[in-house]
Amino acid sequence: MLVDLWIKNLALVEQASVSLGSGLNVLTGETGAGKSLLVSAIDLALGARGSVDRIRAGCQHAEVVARFETREDVAEKLGMDADRGEVILRRVLDRKGRSRSYCNDEPITLKRLKEIGAVLADLHGQHEQQNILRVETHGEYLDAFAEAKDLVLQVSGLVDRLSQLQHERDELEQSIQDQSSRRELMEFQREELSRAHLELGEEETLGKKLRILGNASKLIETMEAARTKLSELDLSAEALVGDAIRGIESLIHVDPAFRALAQDLETARISIEESSRELERRLSEIDRDPEELSQTETRLGVLRDLQRKYRLDEAGLLEKLKSLENALDSDHNANARLAEIEKESRATEKNLLKVATELTVLRTRSAARLARSVSKELKGLGMSGSQFEVRLEPNGKGHRIAKSSDLIGRGGAERAAFYLTANPGEPPQPLAKVASGGEASRVMLALKNVLGNLDPVGFLIFDEIDTGIGGAVAEAVGSRLEALSK
Numbered sequence: 001m002l003v004d005l006w007i008k009n010l011a012l013v014e015q016a017s018v019s020l021g022s023g024l025n026v027l028t029g030e031t032g033a034g035k036s037l038l039v040s041a042i043d044l045a046l047g048a049r050g051s052v053d054r055i056r057a058g059c060q061h062a063e064v065v066a067r068f069e070t071r072e073d074v075a076e077k078l079g080m081d082a083d084r085g086e087v088i089l090r091r092v093l094d095r096k097g098r099s100r101s102y103c104n105d106e107p108i109t110l111k112r113l114k115e116i117g118a119v120l121a122d123l124h125g126q127h128e129q130q131n132i133l134r135v136e137t138h139g140e141y142l143d144a145f146a147e148a149k150d151l152v153l154q155v156s157g158l159v160d161r162l163s164q165l166q167h168e169r170d171e172l173e174q175s176i177q178d179q180s181s182r183r184e185l186m187e188f189q190r191e192e193l194s195r196a197h198l199e200l201g202e203e204e205t206l207g208k209k210l211r212i213l214g215n216a217s218k219l220i221e222t223m224e225a226a227r228t229k230l231s232e233l234d235l236s237a238e239a240l241v242g243d244a245i246r247g248i249e250s251l252i253h254v255d256p257a258f259r260a261l262a263q264d265l266e267t268a269r270i271s272i273e274e275s276s277r278e279l280e281r282r283l284s285e286i287d288r289d290p291e292e293l294s295q296t297e298t299r300l301g302v303l304r305d306l307q308r309k310y311r312l313d314e315a316g317l318l319e320k321l322k323s324l325e326n327a328l329d330s331d332h333n334a335n336a337r338l339a340e341i342e343k344e345s346r347a348t349e350k351n352l353l354k355v356a357t358e359l360t361v362l363r364t365r366s367a368a369r370l371a372r373s374v375s376k377e378l379k380g381l382g383m384s385g386s387q388f389e390v391r392l393e394p395n396g397k398g399h400r401i402a403k404s405s406d407l408i409g410r411g412g413a414e415r416a417a418f419y420l421t422a423n424p425g426e427p428p429q430p431l432a433k434v435a436s437g438g439e440a441s442r443v444m445l446a447l448k449n450v451l452g453n454l455d456p457v458g459f460l461i462f463d464e465i466d467t468g469i470g471g472a473v474a475e476a477v478g479s480r481l482e483a484l485s486k
Contacts, residue, residue: 001459002121003086004067007041009059024485039463042066046117047101047110050093061094068120068459077119080104087120089113121459132418132444133432139416142390144451146366151359156410158352162345162399169341172334186324193321196306203314206300223279231276238276241269352408353401359412363392367416370450377446381480382473383439387421388446389428418443441465442477449480460484 005018018038027035044050045066055062068087075081090102091113101113108116143152231238245265251258306317367390374388393416398409406413419428422439431443441462448460462481466474 001069002042002066003069004065005038005041005045006065007038008064009056009062010041010044010064011037011054011056013037013041014056024482036463039461042121042461044091044093045089046121047091047114050091050099052093052095052097055093055095061092063090063092065090070120074119078116087116089116089120121461132440132447135415135417135430135432138390138418139411141418141447141451142363142367142370142416145370146362148359148362148366151355151362152411154355155352155359155408155412158348158355159399159408159410162348162352165341165345165348169338169345172338172341176334176338183328186328190321190324190328193306193317193324196302196317198303198314198318198321200314200318203300203303206296206303210296210300223283227276227279227283230272230279238269238272241265241272245269349399349401352399356408356413360392360414363412363414363416367392373450374443374446377449377480378442380476381442381446382477383422383442385422385424386439387428388443389419389421391417391419393417445477445480445484448484 001022002020005020007013007016009015013034027038029035040048040054041064044054045064066089068089070078070080070085070087075084075087078087080087084104088102088104090105092100092102099110101108101110103113103116143149228236230236233239245262248258248262248265252262303314307313310317310320312320371388371390375386378384378386378388392414395407395409395411395413395415398407398413400407418431420431420434420439420443421428422434431440442465444460445462445465465477465481
């Protein structure tokens with residue numbers, strides 16, 4: 001509910017503040033006393049269109065601040081901190097026609113301000129914020145009367161799921177279409193790379209092998225000469241070191257210090273012997289087969305040709321192959337997922353049609369009851385010749401179900417529209433076209449009384465509700481206002 005209102009430089013008001021209590025608050029006074037100005041200020045704080053004409057003469061800007069106490073459920077609906085317990089709306093207009101809006105001192109758009117205002121308050125009278133005149137709110141009133149919340153939530157949830165499935169289907173179909181145009185190339189590339197049997201590190205191994213095979217004669221000649229000098233000649237290195245060891249060992253009995261030198265020479269002889277055996281092993285591994293050389297050159301050529309063609313190194317080629325396999329597999333998976341989507345969509349549509357039909361039946365039955373109840377209330381509010389109607393019209397947007405000619409949106413297959421016959425003999429017209437400000441307020445009062453506690457809005461403003469009435473009717477209006485405020 002609205003607790004405090006602060007106004008600065010609005011119309012004739014330089015500065016004013018108003019504090020409201022819980023329950024029924026009545027503003028009375030002569031014409032021109034400023035009653036409508038207070039309502040206009042609240043209207044502005046709730047997001048009504050601002051005008052430079054509203055700024056006090058001689059001032060550069062006008063400002064309105066409205067503080068509302070909020071219940072936890074209202075705060076959650078607004079997406080705000082429930083522990084705060086209040087919402088402060090501020091609106092500033094300047095001479096250049098600019099408007100700035102704030103909620104709890106945070107800048108917000110005018111659209112967001114209107115959304116917040118619609119949740120916090122209903123204003124009924126000669127003003128833009130009359131929810132009763134906005135046909136998009138009529139379904140909310142009917143559903144509240146019909147207690148159709150659960151069915152509406154089911155319908156909206158099913159429609160949302162259908163939308164998600166449609167979006168996923170569109171993306172998959174586009175992906176498949178994009179893939180199909182280059183699928184032939186992708187399959188060729190995958191086959192080419194798969195046929196190459198790529199292995200990480202193979203290029204380095206082949207390069208090393210090619211250097212050895214290409215220089216086999218020189219390697220063999222040089223290693224054989226070295227091995228001969230190390231161990232095969234009469235005066236080989238191994239033989240000469242052996243003679244030296246024997247000579248030094250003959251001196252040990254003269255001086256034991258020569259033992260260490262003999263040991264060092266023995267280590268050198270063993271190293272020569274091992275080196276000779278290593279040369280022999282390496283010689284045995286060298287193959288001067290021209291065919292193996294040719295095969296190695298061919299294989300290395302294949303790898304390097306692929307690298308040049310794809311402009312990738314060895315690791316890049318392997319990653320390219322993996323990417324191609326994943327893409328082609330995903331194409332197959334996409335088709336499988338499409339089949340799953342179609343199956344789920346059919347089941348969801350079937351369920352949606354069932355629930356939407358239940359909602360239509362409930363609304364149809366409730367619309368007649370609501371119309372009778374509101375018409376009866378209006379007669380007690382001085383509109384004895386009026387007739388209130390609730391019409392259900394095709395939604396006109398949403399999902400078209402195969403077994404139904406109607407479009408089903410988040411709110412169902414239909415929308416509600418309020419019609420009013422203000423005077424006997426006249427055809428029913430949309431409420432916004434025929435209801436004056438006072439009549440609209442009385443229609444809302446009648447509707448609110450019929451709804452009782454089913455309508456969650458905690459702050460209502462009825463402006464000009466006493467226009468053209470008096471006596472018993474005025475007393476009836478006052479009684480209903482008092483009852484509604486409790």
